[in-house]
Every structure is written in structure tokens, then in C-alpha cells.
Amino acid sequence: MQQVSSWGRLRRVPHRVTRPAFLDQARDAVRAADGPLLCFGMGRSYGDVCMNENGRLLVTDMLDRVLAFDRTRGVLRAEAGLTLDRLLRVTVPQGWFPPVVPGTKFVTLAGAVANDVHGKNHESAGTLGAHVLALGLARSSGEVLTLSRGENAELFAATIGGLGLTGAILWVELQLAPIRSAMIDTETFAIDDLAGFFRRAGESRDWPYTVAWVDCLAKGSAMGRGFFIRGRHADTGGLKVHRAPALGVPLDAPGGLLNAWTIGAFNTLYRHRPFVLGAKQVHYDPFFFPLDAVARWNRLYGPRGFFQHQSAVPPGGAFETLRKLLELSAEFAEGSFLVVLKLFGDRPSPGVLSFPLPGATLALDFPNKGESTRRLLDRMADVVLAAGGRLYPAKDATMSGAAFRAGYPAWRTVEARRDPAIMSDFWRRVTSEAA
Amino acid sequence: MSKILILGATSAIAQAYARRRAAQGASFILAGRNPERLAANAADLVACGAKAAEVFPTDLAAIEKIDDSLRAIKARFGAPDEVFLAYGTLGEQTAAEQDLAQARVLMDTNYTSAALWVLGLIRDKPAASRLTIVGIGSVAGDRGRAKNYIYGSTKAALDRFLEGLTHKHDGSDIRIIRVRPGFVDTPMTAGMQKGGPLWATPDKVAIDIERAVAKGKRVVYTPWFWWVIMMIIRHLPWFVFRRLKI
DSSP: OEEEOOTTOOOOEEEEEEOOSSHHHHHHHHHTOOSOEEEESSOOSSSSTTOOTTSEEEEOTTOOOEEEEETTTTEEEEETTOBHHHHHHHHGGGTEEOSOOOSOSOSBHHHHHHTTOOOTTHHHHOOGGGGEEEEEEEOTTSOEEEEOSSSSHHHHHHHTTSTTOSSEEEEEEEEOEEOSOSEEEEEEEEEOSHHHHHHHHHTTTTOSEEEEEEOTTOOGGGTTOEEEEEEEEOSSSOOOOOOOOSEEOOSOOTTOSOOHHHHHHHHHHHHHOGGGSEEEEEEHHHHHOGGGGEETGGGGGOTTOEEEEEEEEOSTTHHHHHHHHHHHHHHTTOOOSOEEEEEEOOOOOSOTTOOOOSEEEEEEEEEOOTHHHHHHHHHHHHHHHHTTOEEOTTTOSOOOHHHHHHHOTTHHHHHHHSOTTBOOHHHHHHHGGGO | OOEEEEETTTSHHHHHHHHHHHTTTOEEEEEESOHHHHHHHHHHHHHTTOSEEEEEEOOTTOGGGHHHHHHHHHHHHOOOSEEEEOOOOOOOHHHHHHOHHHHHHHHIIIIIHHHHHHHHHHHTOOTTOOEEEEEEOOGGGSSOOGGGHHHHHHHHHHHHHHHHHHHHTTTSSEEEEEEEEOEEOSGGGTTSOOOSTTEEOHHHHHHHHHHHHHHTOSEEEESTHHHHHHHHHHHOOHHHHTTOOO
């Protein structure tokens, strides 16, 4: 038994760990499943979608080979555990970029597919799942299947965003996007309030990458103030890959370094850095993955860990809903280190359980202060549900089964295609009382 | 550009090293037992920038097949200019103490066959060509210890063998690098309790080896602090050493 926790570090619980080094070993391990099993990549999901207490974890970090890379068409096939970190090192010098990247490059391909991750270009590109050409899936029955839109299409749709429940993803074939440079042309604006965000977002339609950072401690008329950042791949600047992180957090910050005071100070400083405003060219690494610069930054929240709330809300009442959510978080004075706000587009994902909805999404971190934090998260979830929105399983540690099932009415489609040998703490939590 | 023959190409250290060399455009002959796994590694190396990566499935420890394999490799791929000797097995000492056949497998795999491969490669080296031999040993070969002396002795024997070759070929176009890794997080060590400052990743070890090859070092401990640890262990007086449960 080995103690394993996820990125939020809320629980450390025992697992039996298997670490296949080759795909044949992974296939055998799935076939030989002797109890609930779950694949585990980099452990970058925040809550319990990657956890399986007292069960088996198939850790995929050694399955990180590129199996084929067509440099003329930009099609890459790789083993489940290839990280975007390594993928970028292989593809960027050849002029290809992942079609969609989340906020960290330290995720595995299969983990990114299983959570159907989105990025700053959701409005134009949709989720990662929209760019997956094919998947290899091992089931506990011993079957090894190829899934695509044309082959085993229903299982393909259940596996994209399927939280790893339909079998072990062995490999992923992905259509990459061409780039001429590793640099990003960006423009940054100060926004004064929530209306400012929507205004900037509205006039940035021809910028593929957009995101806003918001000071969540700002109340009243200043609510929603922050920065709006937009970017596109540059034409010049060379195809240089990123470097390894230079900084790390070696230990837990005692008692949590990130309290209301330090977060307030951070947010104020961030807002008053005049040099971030305006147009400039930056490398893709700080643009897409600013937090990757500090390895294991999750330790800054101290030994009790932290929560993240990320919700998607439909466009109708988005303004009101976001206002309510920001109000709640400011009221609780449980300031959030990073509040990210962006619009979602309407490009559909093939995934049945895919999180994004056309509308807006908001993500906030909260240090774990026990009951009060959980109550806050519950109240925020209620606001989201009432607006017809939903929470992101990859980030969630607290939503009720009822909230999950209301947000994802198609969940039974995935349950029906779930591999009987596979289970996660998340799925147990949100489906048990509905069985 | 280098043509590297990897003996034991599915080893995690070999894979990490090959990835680094692939990025410089080297070409590879990957020898090992499992064709599917070799093919996966070959594809990965090509994606990383290798000029070519061919596979040669064979049981490297099968002593009677070594001469045929050497001929086949030379005929099919030409003579390599670098050999990375990475295969080996940790064995199960308590079992090997009772079952001599198991002990013999350990010795044949880690020492006898490995030494014969190297002898054959040097014998068959075309005149006026260079050959670099990288041998993966272990810090376990530095001093015989109760817990691990059978494995340790095979790595010690390989080290002495390569040391003698280094002496014999000093100043020639044959270069030999002996690598002594400490604890490395690989499938070979899957049964051990891992974590802590003594454990290194295969990539860290590969970086050290790459640097040693570039600099032409004869012996390299990796990570470097094992040089200090083993210096102390080698020099511990018997009355201290005998009390250690290692």
C-alpha cells in the first residue's frame, strides 16, 4: 500500500500501485484487475477523479513514448503517460503545437483526454477531445479496442471526458496545430469590472487565446477588476522549446503561506505591475503555463491542502451568476490566489461528460479551512446549478451527487459503458446514492 | 554521426540515454528480448530526432548465440561506433543461494554474456574505426555485502573486466566508460522501497553518462555523491563494516 494524494492535497490515502513500463504490461494489469482499478497520470486533477482509495492505481508515468509522429500532417500518436511537457519538446521544433493546452504542461495525454481539458482557445478550438483522432483502450475483459468517431463511436464518446472509467487508455492519436514560432503575440488590458471583461472578450473574437485574471477580493463597483489577456501564435521568434522549472517549493508552507493577507498583497502587486500592460511577445511557456515556473506550487497552501471551484455557466444569466460567485468568495474573505475568468465557445466536444458549456467559466482556489470552506463551495455550487451550469469534475472535491447528476444528465451513458473493474473515489461519491 | 548499439535497449537507463543521443541525430540498433517493446522504443527515438532506429530481437544472455548475433548485426547494420551495455538482472539473492541454477542465470546474464559481447565487438571492430563502450555496472560492485553479494559480484567482475580492457587499449581508438549508478527508479528496482534523496531518475543518470562520454571519463558514479558514499564504504574497517546490516 502506498499513500497517494492529488494536486489539492486534501487527502492522502492508501492505494496498491502498479507502474507498467510498457503497453503490454498495462494491458495485462487491466486484464488481471483483482478489484477496483484506476489509471493515474501526473496527479494534477485537484480532487478525487484520479483517486481510488484502497484500490489499485495504474500509474502511467513510464508509458511516455511517442509511437508515431507524422511531421508533414502534424499527427502524433503517443502512449497514455506522455506529458505535454515532453510532447512540446518533440513537436515544437518541428513547427507543431497541441491544439489545446490546459494551464499546466505537467499532465499526461490520457489524463487530458479523460478530463477533456480546455484551454484559452476554447471559443475557437473547443476541448482537446475535439482534436483526438483515435484512442487505444484496454478493457478488463481482455479486449483491446481502437476508438474513433468512425470505430466504436459510442465508446469513443464515453471515453473522451470519461474520467478514465471506460477502460485504460493505452495511446492517443492527436491532430496538432501548425505554428511558425514558439512565441506568442499578446496584448494585456486592465479591466475595471465585470462589464469590462465582457466588453474586452466581445472585441477579441479574432484572438484565439483569451483569458482574464480577476482580483476576487475587490468588492462593490470594483468587483471583477483585473486583467484581460489575449494572444496568438507569432510569425517570428524561432521554434525554441521551454526549459525545466527553475524554482520549486521544497516543503509545505507552515500553516499555509497563502492567507487573505498575502493573497491580497499579491493581487495588489499584480494589478500594479505597469509593465504587464500593452502589447508584447512572450514565449509560450509563461503565456500558457505561468504556474509551471514554480514546481509543486500546491505546497504553498500548506499541509491541509486547497480546493478549487471551477464552474461553467450558460450565457443567459452569466453576468449575474459570475457576480454572485465573486460576491460570495469576497464575502468569505477566503481570497483566491488565482481567479481565472474566460468565455467558452460553442464548438461541441465528442465527449459525453465534457465539462465546458457555451457561456463563461470561472475558476478560484481556496485554502482548506475546513467546514467554512466547504460551506462556501456548496453555496457557490448552488448558485451555479440554479443558473443551469455545472462544476468541473477534474477540479472538484466536494460537489454532491445530486449536483453532479443535475449538471451532467448524460452520466448514465458513461456508467453503462464503464469497465466493471474500474472505479474512482469521485465516481463512487457522485453516483453511489443514485444506483 | 554516431551509430549506437544498445544491448538491453528496453532498460530504463538505456532508454533515457538513447533519447538524449537521439536529439543529436544519432542512429541506433536496439537489441533486447521483446520485439514489441523494442519497436515502441525505436519509434520513440525516431520521433525524438534519431536518424534511424533498428531493432534486433534476441536473448542477449544466451551465450551460445552471441557469435551469430554479432555476425548478423554487422551484416545487417554495419559496425557500431558506440556500444551501450545496459542489460542485467537484479535477481533474488535468497532464492539464488538455494537454487544454483538461478545463481548461474544471474552470473551468466550480468557477467559472462556481457563480457563475451564486449570481447566479440572489439574483435570484430573494423581497423581504423573508433569504438566507445559504455558499461552499466553498479555501486553494488564496490564492496561485497551480505544483502546483495551475488549481484554485486557480477557487477564487480564486469567492472574489472572493463578496467583491464581500458588498460590494454589505452591510447588507442577504443574508449571504455564504466558507469556505477546508485539507486535508480526503474522497473528493475520495482520491488524496493523508493523515495528519498538517494534515489535518482533514469534521466538524471543518463545526463551524467552523456557528460562522461563526451568528456572521455573512465569511471563515473551517478549521481556524483555515490563516489563519496562508496569511498567511505570501501574504506570502512572490518570491525565497523561487519556490524552494518547492508
